[in-house]
Each structure stands twice: as structure tokens, then as C-alpha cells.
Amino acid sequence: MLQQLFFGYYAFTIIILSLLVVTRRNPVHSVMWMLLLFFHIAGLYLFLNAEFIAAIQVIVYAGAILVLFLFVVLLLNLKEEISLKQFVGSWPAGLFVTGLLFVSVVSVLGSYIQGPIGKYSIAAVRSETHTKALGKLLYTEYLFPFEIASLILLVAVIGAIVLAKRKLRS
């Protein structure tokens, strides 16, 4: 019961916060709501025994990505921003389509059959701690993707520099 309650709270808050994020006229507000949203999601992860994920959710998302967003948002002319409408003219179409999609996805989810149960039972993970279990996997079984991810980050670095640096020598 407590779990349901807990979930209910998180779910409710996450949805409300999501809505706030996408509907606020002032981008700064949106970013702020999003920050709160990320914390809630991190909470949910904890609730699902994914401590490490919860941590990077906070660190990477809330800490890095959102700050980046905030920086850029602050470049904007907020005054003008607030005076304008936040939605494009075709927003009812967007609402309609996403609404219907939601309905169809949810209706389909009813026929979900759970997949095979794996070896990482909650107990097993707990005994090893989540971070360690994940780390082990990352450096053994998932070494290859991990390496690719590093390249992605490298590309991101190059890209950010190439695109955003004021002067480049050529």
C-alpha cells in the first residue's frame, strides 16, 4: 500500500511537472520545473533499486545538462519571450495526435507479457551494490558500447568547440 502511495505521489508529481515543463511561457521556469522533475525521477529510480542510475540522473541531468540549458536560456531575450505565445498555431493538432497516441499505447500495454526473469535479482544486486554490479558489466560484457560512448563524448566535445567557439583558425 505504501508502495502504491509512494508511486502515486511520484507519478502524479512527475506528470504535473512534465506538463509544467512543456507549457510554461517563461523558459527559465520550464528549466526550473524540469530540475524538480529530474529529482523526482531520480527518486523513482531509487524506488526501483537503481541507485547508480538515480545518482547519474541527478549529476548528469540535473547537474550538467540542465545547467547547460539554463546558460543558453539566459542568452535569450526573456522579455520578448514572455510576451509571445509559447505554442505554435498547430498545437491542437499536436495535442490531438499525442493524445490519440497515448490512448493507443496505453491500450496496447494491456497485452504486455512479461519477459524472462534474469539473474540479477534484487537481492543479488543488493548484495553486490548496484554501482559495482553495473560497473562490472560495463567493463566486461558492455565494454564495447562503453568505448563507443566515449567516442560519442569526444565527438560532442569536438562539435561543441567547432560550432560554438568564437574564432577558429583555418
Next chain:
Amino acid sequence: MPLIMPDLKPVMPEIVMTVIAIGMLLAELVIKRKETIGFLTIIGAGIAAFTLAGSMGTTFGGMYVSDGYSTFFKLIFLVNLILTILMSSRYLETLKINFGEYYSLILFATLGMMLMASAADIIVLYLGLELMALSTYILAGFIRYDIKSNEAAMKYLLLGAFASAILLYGTSMIYGLTGTTNLRDIAVYIAKAELASNPVLMLSMIFFAVAFSFKIAAVPFHMWAPDAYEGAPTPITAFMSVGPKAAGFAVLGRVFLTAFGSVRMDWAAIFIPIAILTMAVGNIVALSQTNIKRMLAYSSIAHAGYMLLGVIAGTPDGLASMLNYMFIYAFMNIGAFAIIIMLRTETFKGEDIADYQGLSKTHPMAAALMLIFMFSLTGIPPMAGFMGKFYLFMSAINAGYTWLVIVAVLFSAISAYFYLRIVMLMYMKEPKETVQLNSSPGVALALVVTVGAVLFIGILPSKFLLFARLAASAF
């Protein structure tokens, strides 16, 4: 847990590519002449191509597979890479965006594609896709001072991210259903648990289809393509029109034929309307374009539609015909872009279709080459484009999709109209103003290679067909 050294042979080309990419990044610090970097890149790509030969095998716990199929695609990627680099250096100079990062980014993008082609696990697939996509986003926005380039990158990135999200949503569903992300395991589990008619599986399949359709620019998920193609630097447009599309097809083929092989009729039913729409919209909208890059963007959309026929057929022949077409398409499309690049000077954009008016008078050779590429894209023998289409149609008919082929041939007849318009302008109109050709040895070499390939494959396609067929059967 002991750390076992994985078998690195299958990933040798990728390792070579990574080394070169990073090497180029460093080389840029010491080498001032950018042509040299380009040259080194080509050599590197050549080495990578050599290592392809002995790279067969599966590694990283079945996550990564190097087979004929992936090798064929990797060959296309490398050809694409080399040709793009050949065309790039002068163009970059002309536009004053001659940064060394360009080469490593293009290498990373190619690396991403290679990873995609070999990915046997959705995680690798996703990461490869993102590596390719992120690099391409940057490359699309490489003309930093140009608003169009910015806009192209922006649109490409945002819509790309949107598509990625959809892909991931699909992934999460298939993961939830099967508890795995390995394509082969997914297939095995679907068969075992009799999930074939499960709506969630269907939904996840749809999301995969949508995400890949986005990458190959199939209608209605093509909307980014014309804008991104138009705004991006022209060599990158050429690169994008072949590379990511081919990579998209690579994963599309692999995912749908491996993971969803047992529900072929279902996903064929998804792709048939998509293919028809793609051919229709691509060919029809191309008719009224005034910008040649944009026109080729629509043409590339249309070609994706034809290639989908091969996938829909779902037979080894179908796949082989798709591979073969992709290979041919790389040459003919890049060839056409090479001409466009030649027309670009500092002051003259040369992107308007009207700029081609009377080209045969001012530059007969360029016009003749363009003519060959245009007829090849139309699919008129003895150009390679015909052989490609022909094999595609053949395998689709063999798989029982005769009516679909009839639709396709009719649309391909429509496509003649806009390709011919270029030929018509070049040959049948008087030149408006004198167009300067911004030729360079690189572009010239690229043209020689492409036109040679287009004619050679057009007349003697036997070896290539066989190679494609082999690649498809070693799937």
C-alpha cells in the same frame, strides 16, 4: 570475474578508423596543409577497407558481428567517405571553413555507420547510430556563418533526437517483452514465447520502423531531409544522402530480418505503404523544386522508396538487390553532387537549377557527366542506375509484389521528368551567364571514379550483383 580479451579481429576496421580519426585530430595541430590531412584520411580509409577483408566473425559476446552484409555496407561507407573527402578540400577552402576537425568528424561519422552495420545488439546499434548522427549534425552545421547551415543542423539534430527517442521507446518495449537487446536472442525468444501476434511487439516494431524510416528519409518521416540537405555543405549533403541512408538500411535490414524475421508479413505491411508514399512524395515533390540540392534530396527520398522494395521482398535476393542499389546509388548520387560542388565558387552558389542552363555550351564535359548521372538516377540503361532498379524490381516480383513494382516503375517514369529537366536545361537552353568551374584534382578524381563506376556497373554488373548476393546470403 576474469577479464577476457575479446576477439578484436572483427572490429579491426573500426579500430583502424578510430585510430585515424583521433590521429587526424592530432595531426591537425602539426600539419598546416589541410589537403594533406584529407590525403591521409583517404589512405587511412583505404587501410580500413583492406582490413575489412579478414574481419569476418562475431565478437563482444555476440554484440558485434562482421559478416558479408556488414562488410558490403562498410565498403559503401568507405567509398562514400573517400569520395566525399576528395570533393571536400576545395569546397572547404572556397567557403573558408577548412578546419581539420572536419576530417575526424567525417571519420567518426563513418565509424558510427560501420558500427551500425555490424551491430547485433540494440545497444551497440543505438550508440553507433548516435555516433554517426552526432557527427553528421555537426558536419551539417559546419558553415557556422551561414544561417542555412545552422538551421539545417538544428532541424536535423532536433528531429534526429526525436526519432532517437522513438527508437529508444521501441527498444524499451522489446526489452520488456524479451528481456534482451541482442537481435538474435530477441528472435529466438519471440519464437519461443509465441509473441508473434502480441500488440506490444507490434508497437515496438512500429517504433523501430519509424526510427529507421527517419534515418533513410522515408515518407512521412522524411521532412528533415530536404532542409538538412539544402543547408548542409554540399560535400556533406552528398555524404549524408548516401552514408546515413545506407546505415539506416543496414540496421533496418538486420533488425527486421533478424529480430522480427518471424513477423515478416506484419512489418512488410508497415513498409509497403511507407514505400509507396516515399516513392510518390519523393518523385512528385522533386518535380517542382528550384534548388538542385533540394531536388536531389527529394530524389534521394524517392530512391529510399525503391530500396525499401528490396527489404519488403525480404528474400536474400531482395536484400542483395537493396545492397546493390545502395552501392550504385552511392556512385551516381555523389557524382551528381560533385558537379554541384564544382559549380560553387566564392561568389556563385550554383545551387539553383536555373544555373545549369546552357552548361553544355560553357562546360561540355561537366554537362556530359551530369547527363550520365541524371540518366543513371532515372534508371536508363546502360547506366548503373538501371541495373540497380532492375535487380530490385526483379527480387520484389519474385517475392510476389508485382503490383508494388508496377507502382514503382510508374513513379520512376515520373522521376524521369525532373532528372531530364536538368539535362534539358544544360543541353537545350542557352547559357544565361558564364559559370566558372571550381575544379580541383580531388573533384576530378571523384568524378572519374563515379562515372567509371556508373558505366562499368551499368554494363558489366555481374560481379557486383554476385558480391551483393553473397553479402546478403551470408547474413
Next chain:
Amino acid sequence: MVPLNWYLILSAAVFMIGMFGFLTRKNVIIMFMSVELMLNAVNISLVSFSHYLQDMRGHILVFFIITVAAAEAAIGLAIILALFRNKQTAHVDEMNEMKG
């Protein structure tokens, strides 16, 4: 015990809200944030699947998704910056140099 479907519905809801934002917001940054929202929705479902299937793969994937999201954000925001330099706007409806 909370049924898995609840999580899935939550995830779907967040995904659709993100999509809605992407489809309708004028501001590029908010659109970007909407995409992040969608990714988070995927993450929620992945983590919950992982939890219920007692498998780590979902977590691994989430880990990579967050990584990629960060990289994507970096590049995206760099592009926005470049755009912003050339044209003082973050509104997509004023960003249609190319169309048709």
C-alpha cells in the same frame, strides 16, 4: 507491489507529454527539453523493466542514454549558439529559411 503496467503508463504519459511539447512549443530550447523529457520517459520504462525482469541490461542502456543525451545537449546547444549568433532568435517559427 506496484504493477509494472503503472510504470509503463507513467512512462507513456511522460513520453507523450514530451512529444506534445516537441510538437507544439515555439522555443527551440523547450523543444530540446521536451526531447529530454521523452528520453526520461524511456529511461523510466527501461529501469522499471530492468527491475521487474531482474536484469541489468536496462540499466546499462539507461546509462548510455544519459551519456548520449549529454553529448546531444552539448552539440545541440552549440548549434543553438551558432544560430543565435547569426539570427537573434530561438523561435523555430522564425527559422524557416528552407522549406518547400
Next chain:
Amino acid sequence: MMTSYALIPLLPLAAFVINILLGRKLLKENAHWVSIAAVAGSWVVAVMALFDVLSGAKINYDVYTWMLSGGFKVSVGFLIDQLTVVMLIVVTTCSMLIHIYSVGYMHGDPGYYRFFSYLSLFTFSMLMLVMANNFLQLYFGWEGVGLCSYFLIGYYFDKKSASDAGKKAFIVNRFGDFGFGIGIFIIFLTFGNVYYEPVFSQAGNFANASINFLGFDVHLMTLIALLLFCGSVGKSAQMPLHVWLPDAMEGPTPVSALIHAATMVTAGVFLVARCSPIFSLSETALMVVALTGAITSLFAATIGLVQNDLKRIIAYSTVSQLGYMFLACGVGAYTAGVFHLYTHAFFKALLFLCAGSVMHAMGGELNIQKMGNLKKYMPVTYITMLIASFSISGFPFLAGFFSKDEILWMAYSGGSPVGKFVWAIGTLVAFLTAFYSFRLIFLTFHGSFRGTHDQEHHLHESPKSMTVPLMLLCVGAVAAGWVGIPALIGEQIGVHNYIAEFMKPVLGHPEGHGTHGEELGIMIFSTLVGLSGIGLAYFMYILRPELPGRIAQQFSAVHRVLFNKYYVDEFYDFIIIRPTIWIAKNVLIGVTDARIIEAIVNGVPNAIAAFSSGLRRVQTGLMQHYATIMATGILLIVAMMLLR
């Protein structure tokens, strides 16, 4: 021996080739020598052939295979029998004389060589026509003479009327050939052959056969006969395809004489005579032939009454006389028809040549109202033309008398109601013929000269090269008929009806059902009718010259109809030419091609282009819209997959 027959057509052909190739640069004024030599050679061989045939030979051989396809085989080959020989003599003789005449007539013409090469070509084609041993070669000659007729009518091609007339002649003839051609198809399908011999010998086997033709069951032989007759109607200018012949007078006069009087136009009669084995098997066909001939002869004669153009009067007279020949064939008297053909060749050629002589003197003037009293200036022409006119009017013991009498008697004595009817018409026509022939003579040669002073000053007799042929033909016009003196008279003077006997093996000879008395009565009656025609003409044009004008005023409506040739040309123009061109312009080009086919051909691309511009607008450049469309796409696919 056999090969020498081939010389008959080949000599003129060679002359044609030589003239057309060398004439313009080399031969020029000497072109006539080649042609005359060739036709003279042909004449000699033809006469030899005549003797061969008289001695009982019947020649039929193939030269080479012309076409071979499946079961269809046809050769170029020659059949020389009595009928052929008669035609050969007529053709070569007339041709030769007219060649000679032309030397004077065409003297100084810039296209001199051209004229002679056409004449040679014509002679060749005509000879191929009459010598053919199969239908297809007949058709070959048939079209060949049509071609030459086209060339020669349009000889003065810079004149619009001349080139119009040539074209008209060819096209009108094609209408006839259309039927002729289909006739040949049916002959081939029936007999598996297009050679005369097997066809005629087997025709009897099909006497009662019928065939389904275009959905109608028709008597086979009637069908074939009538289809072949279509060709005759065209070539011989019978109703309703007679319209080209009067116009054909645009050609030089020797041409009118040779082609449009003596030889080509009689090819139709020749065809009917040649196919008599087929025609004889069909009562209906014969009736049609007889009636067509009778009606045409009457019709043309009435028009001839009021015309003022010298050559046109003779042309209508030709049409009329051709009608006579068909009338004869139609009552089964093929011999009489051919006999008339033979005599007619002489007197009608003579008439034309005389007319040419008159024209020559008058400086090209053809309106007889502007002539008069020419006998004073051109006695030879006058006398010869007078004799020719007597001959055509059936003046006793001249050539025309015998042949015409033979026809009328055969028609009368044939015993059928149709025979009696056509006899009545024939007699009426004899009266009319005499009348207009002498109207012509009187207006032209008698009275006072009504032309300009200038013309009067230039009047002169024609040169020898022209008058000599006139005189030679005049002999023919007088004596040609003596080979066919009917038994009634022949018994008295001890001669046979040679021609009838001669032709009997080919054409047969129907026995009349009348008595000698009746025959004599008919003969006298028709002679009187002819003489009264002459008398009436004398009365109206010599004694009371003001009368014709008054009558014309009195019956102005009738006069106008006759003067305008019953408005047949106008009628054809109205029902065939105009509608066809109107349809071509306003329906086929205007509607079918432009509004239907082209509308689709251009409409589809235009629609696609319009659709394209429309579809372009979907690509607004707005990312949200792109995403919305993507999302819609997903939704649709989901709906499609889940709802199916």
C-alpha cells in the same frame, strides 16, 4: 517468240526511262523520237501478235514471280487472246497517232520531254493492263494509267485548276479501286488464285455460292462482279464517279484524246469484258451494269447539251458513249461493247484531236460561243471533225453506225425488260448525241466568227504533223466499223461480222431473239433518230440561232441544272469533302487529339505538377510541423496495425 511479246510494253517503258533520265539535259526537243520509235515498235509487235492470234494461238505465260507470300502467288505475265489483241491494236494505234500529233501540238512547250515520257509511261501501263494474265497485274496497269492520267491532266501544274483536276481524277479513281481491290481479295479467298484462267474456268463451280460479306449473305458471283465493276465505274467515269472526266480536260488535248477518250477510260469496259465469265453468272450484276451504263449515258448526254466548253462537250460525250458500252456489256453483248470501244476510240480520238487543232488555232480558247465560221480557216480540221461527228451520231455506214446499232439491237433483242428499257434510253441518247455533236460543229465551224479580232487574225490550219494523224484517224472513224457489219447487211454484200466471230471464243455471242425485220426496223429507227438530232441542231443553230437562248431562258431552272452538271460536284463537296475536313479539323484534331488524348497526356503531368506544388506547401520549414506529421504517421501506422 514469247519474249517478243514482252517488248510490247517494254519498249514504251524503255522510252520512258530514257526520256525521264536524259530528256531534260540531253534530248530536249528530240524527246519525241524515242517515244515514237518505241510505240511504233510496240505497234509492230502488236500487229504480229494479232496475226498470231488470228492463226489460232493463245498465249499465256508468266515472266517472273512478282509476289509470293504463303499461298498467295502472283506473277508478271501475259495473256494474249482475241480481246487482248483488239485492245493492243486500239491502244498502240491510237497511241502512235497521238504521239505523232503531239509533236506538232506540244511544239515549244518547256516540258516537252516530260510530256513524251509520260505518254510512253502511259502506253506502257495501258499495255500492261490489257496484257495482264492476272488480276493483280491488271490492277498494276490500272493504277499505272491512273498515275499517268494524274501527271498528264496536271501537266500544266502551275495552273491550280489543272493540278486540282489531276488530283481529283486520281482520288475519284481510288474510290473505284477500293471496290476493285476488295474484289480481288474475295477472288483470292474464293479461288485461292488471282490468275484469269483458273478463276474463269472455276467460276462456274461457284455459280450458286453465297458468301457472308460484312454480315450479309450475298451471292458470291454478284458480289465479286459488282466489286470489280466498282473499279470500272471509277476508271470509265460512270455514275456516280464520272465527275473527274470533264475536269480532266485540263490536260493537253492529245492526252484527252488518248487517255480520256480512246484508251484509259475504256479500261473499265475492258475489265467487264475480260471478266465476262464472272459477270455472266450474275443476273443482278449485269442488270446493274446495264442500268449504270444507260443512266450515265443519258445523264452525260443531257449535260452535254448545254455546255460551252469545246473539250468538255466531247468529254461528256465520252462519258455518254462509255455508258453505251456498259449498257452493251450489261445486256450480255460484250462483243458489241468492245466493238463500240474500238470504233469509239477512233472517232472520239479524232474529235479530240480536232478540238485540239481548233484550240491550237484559237490560241487556247475553248468556248464555242466565241468561235464560228472556222471551216473557212481550217478545212482539214473541219472535214475530219464533221466526219467524226457523223460517225458518233450513227450516220449510216460510218464506224459509229455499226457499233451503236449492234448495241441497240442487242439490248432490244435480249428479251429482258431491262434490255427494252435500256434500248429506249439508248435510242434517246443517240438523238441527244447527234444533237449536241452537231451543235458543236455548227457553233464552231459555221455562222460568223464571234471571237476577238486578235484571235481571228491568228486563225490558221494546223501543221502537217497534226493534220496527218487527223486524216489517218478519219479513215478509222469511217472504216473501223466495217469489220463488224451485222449479218443483216453483211449477207447482202457478202461480208461476215468478223469481229463477232473473232471475239466469240472469249466473249461469246448472245443470240438475239428478234427477226430480221425487227432488226432492220430498229436500225432504221435509230438512224432516223440520229438524223433528226442533226436536223434539230441545224434548225436551232443555223436557221434560228436566237432560239437556244430563248429556250434557255424559258427553262432557266432546267438549263441551270444541266449547265451545272446536276450539281454533282457540289453535292460531293458537300457530303464528302467538307465533312471529312471538318471532322479532321474539329473532331479529330480539335476533340479527340486535343481534348481527349492530349488532355490526358498533358493533363496527367500537369496534375502531377500541380499536386507537386501543393505537396510542397506541406513542407513548411517548421520543425513542429515536421514532427507533427511524423507523429501523425506513427499514429496512422499504429492504427493500421492495431485495427486490422
Next chain:
Amino acid sequence: MEQTMNNALGFPILSMLICWPLVGAAFLLFISRTNEKAIKMVSLLISVATFLLSILLFSHFDKSTHLMQFVERYEWIPYLNMHYHLGLDGISVLFVLLATLVTVLSVLISWESVKMKTKEFFICLLVLESAMIGVFCSLDFMLFYLFWEAMLIPMYLLIGVWGGPNRVYAAVKFFLYTLVGSVLMLVGIIVLYFYAGRSFNILELMTKAYPYKMQLMLFWAFFAAFAVKVPMFPVHTWLPDAHTEAPTAGSVILAAVLIKMGAYGFLRFSLPLLPDASREMAPVMLALSVIAIIYGGIICLAQTDLKRLIAYSSVSHMGFVTLGIFALNTQGVEGGILQMLNHGIVTGALFLSVGIIYERTHTRVIADYGGVASVMPIYASLFIVFTFASIGLPATNGFVGEFLILLGGFKASQWAGVLSASGIIIGAGYMLWLYQRVFFMETSQKVAGLQDITTRELMTLLPMVILIFWIGIYPNTYLSFMHPSVQHLLERVNGGSAPAVAVNAITQILR
């Protein structure tokens, strides 16, 4: 079943015929574009050489067999079982000759009239020649299709670059019309390929039996390609535009060879491959042919443009050809083939002639002419030969062809025979009217003082005149090529019930 014969000549003559013009075109690439004289001479030499080479076919052809001769067969794409497979039989051999001859004449006629981009022009012409020869020689369906489509490119350029004022429209129309038709045929070919067990070998395909329904579908797919090319009635509208706008050489090749390919296609593919459908659909085809004959003829009566008139007359004449082919009897088919040849010669000659005068007056409007016969007598006399050949006067080739066709057509269907025979009346009407308006009557201003034709021009027309009379007077030279092949074809179409006896009898008579 052995269906081919060994090459009677010791060398691959067909490949040489195909390659030689290509080699020439490649050679032209290396000649400076300013050296027009050399370009023209080289083109002429090459085309003449090709023609002379093709004469060997004429002399070495074995007329006693229907088997394919001069056969060459090499693997091309083994995986798809495609071969480079060439050969000729009695149906196709004459067209190769026609193509080589017409190319020579086209080179000659373009000597002066092509004033810009001379080099490209002759390259196009030579490439076109080799594609044309290829079409008639191919025994592999895909090879055929390859040449068939490849031909579009040079032709498109010929019309579009060197054509008249409205050339672009005409060129695009030509291209798209033909392409739409051809692609449907491609689908048909592939369907056939799979049904027949993966073979493109025409000879092999001919031995198979196909279900009727499939035959029907394929028949219409092939129809789309061939009928457009012929062109048959409802799809003929590209022809007037293409003919009118094309340069003289283009019109000549178009008329003489290109549109023959449609009819050839019916003969080579539709009839033997789809015998049942051909038989069943023959009435439809006959009806369309009759419509084309009459429709094309009548429409000529209202034309004001010289070339357009001749173009529509082609529609009418090709109506005769298809009529003959779908009469499905010996006379019809042989007549049809002969008439294809005839039409190539006559209409080719007419276009050559029109080109000659157009070069002098630069007008195609009939009303601008008049009295040409007075100023250009030699030209006028040659033209009248072509006119009458077109009308089908006996002793000219037109007669032989049309007569056989009408005979065959009449045999097959009385209505078709009778109605199409009316075409000969209409034909005489428009051709003579044309001749009158151009050559007769008073000399018009535009025409006054024109030079008569030059020796070079005479040389282009003379071969046509000779052929017109040759075929007209002794058609057996040409008909004898066809007998065994047509017989064989008809046996296939009519299920072996063709009257073989008659032919043997005739052959004996001949000997």
C-alpha cells in the same frame, strides 16, 4: 531444341556492327570540335563502313531456315541467367540493314544542316545506330530492353538539342511517353522470367506455354511499350510533336527505324511468347489498327505543317503494319514486315526530302510553299516517287506491302480489310493534296529562285528511290528472307495449324 545456327561468317559480325559505331563515337570524342570537316568525314566513314559490313548479312543469310543465324552467345550476368546473346532471323535481318542504311543517309543529310554542337550531334547519331542494331539483334530479353531504353538517350538529345522551336516539349514528351510504356514491359519481362524458370533467352521463352490469364496481362504490358513506339491509335500523340520538332536526321531515324521497333516487338515477343493472348486480342488490335489507319489519314487532311502531316501519315501507315501483324496469317505478317521496311524507306525519304527543302526555306508551313516543281524539277520528281510510294501505287514498294496486308487483314476480318482499304483513298487524298500545295500551282515567294538539289542530297535520296522500285517490282528478294521465319512464327501463334503444305508447294514452284 536447337534453335540457332552456327555463325556462317567466321567472325562475330553482329558484335562488330554494334561496336563499330560506338568505337567511332568514342573516336569522335578525341577530335577537336572546331574541326567539323573531320568530324563529318569520320562519321560518314564509320556509318558507311557499318553499312558495308551489314551487307554481308544480306548476302550470307540462309533464307531456307527460320533458325537464328550469326549467333553469338556469351555469359553476361550468369547469376540472373542473362546473356549477351545475338542473332538474326528472317524477321529481324532486314531491319539491321535498314538501320545501317538510314544512318548513312542521316549523316549525309546532316552535313550542312547541323550548325551547332556538330561533334555531339554525330556522337548521338552513332550511339543511336548501335543501339538500334542492338535492338534488332538481341536474343536475350534484357539485352533487348537495354538497347531499347538506351536508345532513348541519344534520341532525346537529338530532338531536344537540334530540334525546332518547340523541341523541348517534344523531346520530353517523346521520352516520357516511351518510358512509361517501356517500364511496364520491364515488369512483364521479369514476370515472364520467373514463370519460365529464370530465363531471358527469347528462344527458350518461346518454347514454353504460359497460362492464359498471365499471357493476357503480359500482352497488355508489352502492348504499353510497343504500342507507344509504333505508335498505335490512342497513344500516338507524341509522334507528331517529335517528328515535327526533330532535326531532319532525327525525324528520319525516328520514322525509319525507331517506330519499327514497336511493330518488331509485337512480332518478336507478343506473338510468339503469348500466342493465345495474341490470338484472343487480335480483334482488339485489328480494331485499333483500323482506327489508326483512318484516323491518321483523316487527320492528315487538316494539317498545315509539312512534317506534321507526314508524321500523322506514319500513324496511318503503321496502322497497316499492325493490321498485318495481327491478321495472324502469312500474307498479313509478311506484308506487315515488308511494310515496316517500306514505311522506313518511304517515310524516311519523305523526311529527308522535307529536310532538304526546309534547309532552303526554313519553313514547314505548307501554305508557304507552291510551285516548287517549277524551280526544283529533279527534287520534285524524286518527291513524287516517294509520294506515290506512300500512296501505295503498284510498282512501288508501298503497294506490295499494303496489298499483302490488306489481303491478310481481309482474310482475318472482312470489316478490318474493308475499312482499312478505305485508308488507301484517304492516303491518296492527303498525299496528293500535299504534293499539289507544295509543288504545283504558282511559285510562291519563299520558293522562288531556290536551287535544285545538290549531288550530296541526291545521293541521300537515290538509295531510297532504288529500294522503292526494287521492292515494288521484285519484292521476292525481301519476302524470301521472311518465309521460313514467318511460317515458324505463325505455327507457334496458331498452334501449329498454319497451312504448311501451301508453302512447301510454293517453294517447289519457285525452284
